[in-house]
Amino acid sequence: MTTAARGTAMAAEMAEQPGVLARLLDRGSGIEEAAAALGADRATGFALVARGSSDHAAAYGRYLLETATGRPVSLVAPSLHTLYRIDAEYRDWIVVAVSQSGRTPEIVETTRRLGRAGAHTIAMTNDAASPLAAAADALVDLGAGEERAVPATKTVTATMLAMVLLGTCAGRLPISAEELERLPGQVADVLGHAGPAQDAAHALGDTSRLVVAARGFLYPAALECALKIRETTGVAAEAYSTADLRHGPIAAVGQDDHALVLAVAGPAADDAGRLARELADRGAHVLRMADASGADLPLPAALPELLAPIAAVVRGQQLAYALALGRGIDPDAPRGLSKVTAT
Amino acid sequence: MTTAARGTAMAAEMAEQPGVLARLLDRGSGIEEAAAALGADRATGFALVARGSSDHAAAYGRYLLETATGRPVSLVAPSLHTLYRIDAEYRDWIVVAVSQSGRTPEIVETTRRLGRAGAHTIAMTNDAASPLAAAADALVDLGAGEERAVPATKTVTATMLAMVLLGTCAGRLPISAEELERLPGQVADVLGHAGPAQDAAHALGDTSRLVVAARGFLYPAALECALKIRETTGVAAEAYSTADLRHGPIAAVGQDDHALVLAVAGPAADDAGRLARELADRGAHVLRMADASGADLPLPAALPELLAPIAAVVRGQQLAYALALGRGIDPDAPRGLSKVTAT
Numbered sequence: 001m002t003t004a005a006r007g008t009a010m011a012a013e014m015a016e017q018p019g020v021l022a023r024l025l026d027r028g029s030g031i032e033e034a035a036a037a038l039g040a041d042r043a044t045g046f047a048l049v050a051r052g053s054s055d056h057a058a059a060y061g062r063y064l065l066e067t068a069t070g071r072p073v074s075l076v077a078p079s080l081h082t083l084y085r086i087d088a089e090y091r092d093w094i095v096v097a098v099s100q101s102g103r104t105p106e107i108v109e110t111t112r113r114l115g116r117a118g119a120h121t122i123a124m125t126n127d128a129a130s131p132l133a134a135a136a137d138a139l140v141d142l143g144a145g146e147e148r149a150v151p152a153t154k155t156v157t158a159t160m161l162a163m164v165l166l167g168t169c170a171g172r173l174p175i176s177a178e179e180l181e182r183l184p185g186q187v188a189d190v191l192g193h194a195g196p197a198q199d200a201a202h203a204l205g206d207t208s209r210l211v212v213a214a215r216g217f218l219y220p221a222a223l224e225c226a227l228k229i230r231e232t233t234g235v236a237a238e239a240y241s242t243a244d245l246r247h248g249p250i251a252a253v254g255q256d257d258h259a260l261v262l263a264v265a266g267p268a269a270d271d272a273g274r275l276a277r278e279l280a281d282r283g284a285h286v287l288r289m290a291d292a293s294g295a296d297l298p299l300p301a302a303l304p305e306l307l308a309p310i311a312a313v314v315r316g317q318q319l320a321y322a323l324a325l326g327r328g329i330d331p332d333a334p335r336g337l338s339k340v341t342a343t
Numbered sequence: 344m345t346t347a348a349r350g351t352a353m354a355a356e357m358a359e360q361p362g363v364l365a366r367l368l369d370r371g372s373g374i375e376e377a378a379a380a381l382g383a384d385r386a387t388g389f390a391l392v393a394r395g396s397s398d399h400a401a402a403y404g405r406y407l408l409e410t411a412t413g414r415p416v417s418l419v420a421p422s423l424h425t426l427y428r429i430d431a432e433y434r435d436w437i438v439v440a441v442s443q444s445g446r447t448p449e450i451v452e453t454t455r456r457l458g459r460a461g462a463h464t465i466a467m468t469n470d471a472a473s474p475l476a477a478a479a480d481a482l483v484d485l486g487a488g489e490e491r492a493v494p495a496t497k498t499v500t501a502t503m504l505a506m507v508l509l510g511t512c513a514g515r516l517p518i519s520a521e522e523l524e525r526l527p528g529q530v531a532d533v534l535g536h537a538g539p540a541q542d543a544a545h546a547l548g549d550t551s552r553l554v555v556a557a558r559g560f561l562y563p564a565a566l567e568c569a570l571k572i573r574e575t576t577g578v579a580a581e582a583y584s585t586a587d588l589r590h591g592p593i594a595a596v597g598q599d600d601h602a603l604v605l606a607v608a609g610p611a612a613d614d615a616g617r618l619a620r621e622l623a624d625r626g627a628h629v630l631r632m633a634d635a636s637g638a639d640l641p642l643p644a645a646l647p648e649l650l651a652p653i654a655a656v657v658r659g660q661q662l663a664y665a666l667a668l669g670r671g672i673d674p675d676a677p678r679g680l681s682k683v684t685a686t
Contacts, residue, residue: 067429077405078586079558080406084559086410209551231591235595236595238581251677
């Protein structure tokens with residue numbers, strides 16, 4: 001790959017997101033059928049299996065599914081099933097296994113074992129012909145098209161939207177059909193204004209550390225923003241819930257450290273705003289990603305809090321991309337990473 | 344506090360751990376009674392509520408309770424209940440709320456709300472007169488004595504052992520009574536040989552970053568080791584499961600970075616060993632905490648894998664303590680932290 005081509009695949013895949021989201025809304029991707037067939041509206045509970053970026057989409061799914069159903073959601077620890085082979089009992093549970101490639105062996109094996117333990121299993125994947133799709137009882141096909149860049153982008157936001165749609169099938173979410181329909185256009189707006197991400201990348205200078213913090217629904221978006229920055233640039237970006245950060249790790253944030261705080265209007269906004277001030281009081285440089293005016297990384301104002309994480313993840317991709325290019329790194333293929341992980 | 348007194352409280356509390364663990368084994372701390380009264384052996388599932396170090400003890404509890412019962416365990420997201428106030432349905436679930444002080448307001452409120460949502464609630468705390476103890480249906484009193492140093496030590500290992508005991512009441516764990524009885528002595532052995540921790544602290548030099556990695560049962564111990572180092576020294580120590588680290592964040596580990604890999608004999612050992620080699624191949628300096636000969640930070644050889652995390656957490660405390668003193672920091676009261684967090 002020549003220097004001129006740096007980041008071509010990642011940029012192209014980021015740009016496809018409005019179309020991918022619109023298609024998913026349009027055809028529903030089999031989610032209603034899968035949910036109805038498996039009895040999602042009367043399940044004892046949901047357990048989610050994932051790793052990496054998919055794990056962040058799963059964490060978002062957890063907030064959505066608990067809100068929709070009121071029932072506890074478990075994020076599965078694969079090693080219990082693949083290494084320790086515990087005698088699991090998952091009757092009447094729905095297991096949602098998330099993997100863009102559908103080929104991470106441990107995710108496939110965990111799904112098979114939980115199916116044998118009585119769970120109804122759904123594969124949420126970008127490859128309908130993958131081993132994961134074959135291992136599960138039902139398939140949610142993300143239909144995002146092939147993803148070539150190592151940092152997952154369009155498959156992450158597609159998975160996030162699929163979780164929203166699954167939530168609406170499993171129970172009730174406070175989101176209207178009109179709000180859902182506006183989402184692809186709002187993501188296009190974010191993508192169309194890359195200036196703030198370039199400015200923010202410039203403000204981060206040559207920092208080797210970054211703390212990313214958010215509360216509630218935006219917390220999974222903070223996890224994904226941190227991972228995207230870390231894997232594209234090598235910056236040690238770490239995400240925390242604002243409450244967890246205060247509970248200890250904030251001790252490591254000091255003068256001239258960098259932080260990124262995510263917030264949108266809603267019950268979590270006050271807490272995030274307070275944390276941003278606490279970090280600034282410690283001498284840190286704080287970037288704000290928010291729907292409020294004056295935000296360093298603006299988010300669409302008319303976006304409900306439950307959907308804001310999808311737009312926030314796109315802003316985070318933009319920041320990671322700008323930061324990588326600014327440092328002379330090819331974001332399509334960062335050092336030492338490949339697209340499918342063996343464990 | 345004078346310079347000579349640096350770390351006095353943390354050192355004293357670390358040294359109390361064998362006695363605290365032995366007392367907990369001896370009197371059971373009300374766990375059997377609580378579990379029997381709440382029907383732990385026939386619960387639909389367990390949900391754990393915690394934050395900070397207690398959250399790592401809860402993550403360990405999750406591995407134990409899933410192993411013991413075969414049922415999914417959920418780690419509760421407090422914001423869903425305190426900020427978003429979702430309409431939760433927890434009938435026939437057992438909620439275990441963990442807080443050494445019993446005074447973190449959000450943990451208390453979450454426990455109250457889940458109790459009203461139908462859950463049977465257990466408070467696992469070091470203060471039987473705390474609001475958390477009052478809010479729950481049953482009490483597991485850690486009885487560790489007052490903890491004065493900001494970094495939690497004896498209450499963490501006491502909570503971890505309480506989780507083991509709860510696991511044995513809720514189902515079956517592959518640990519014998521003899522193995523449990525040996526634990527306090529093994530922890531005393533670790534505490535009695537601080538030399539390796541001092542050498543490891545020396546080897547870490549003035550690094551500002553550290554990656555800590557483990558798989559399976561030791562993963563929660565890796566989380567706690569990283570937090571202890573972070574809050575006592577300000578080093579940006581981050582913990583990963585070996586599988587998650589390979590799935591992206593390893594891109595940020597390069598030449599002359601520092602890593603700590605935890606492993607003991609058992610199903611997860613091969614994977615951890617492989618990761619240590621991968622990190623070394625990237626040019627990182629790798630410290631090994633293990634029960635194998637030649638480990639930089641040795642763990643007792645006769646310790647079953649399920650109990651090894653407790654000894655590993657103690658080794659991690661030793662390393663954090665040595666690193667803090669070596670950098671002229673008072674580990675009893677690191678900058679910007681207080682003992683009870685308001686959220």
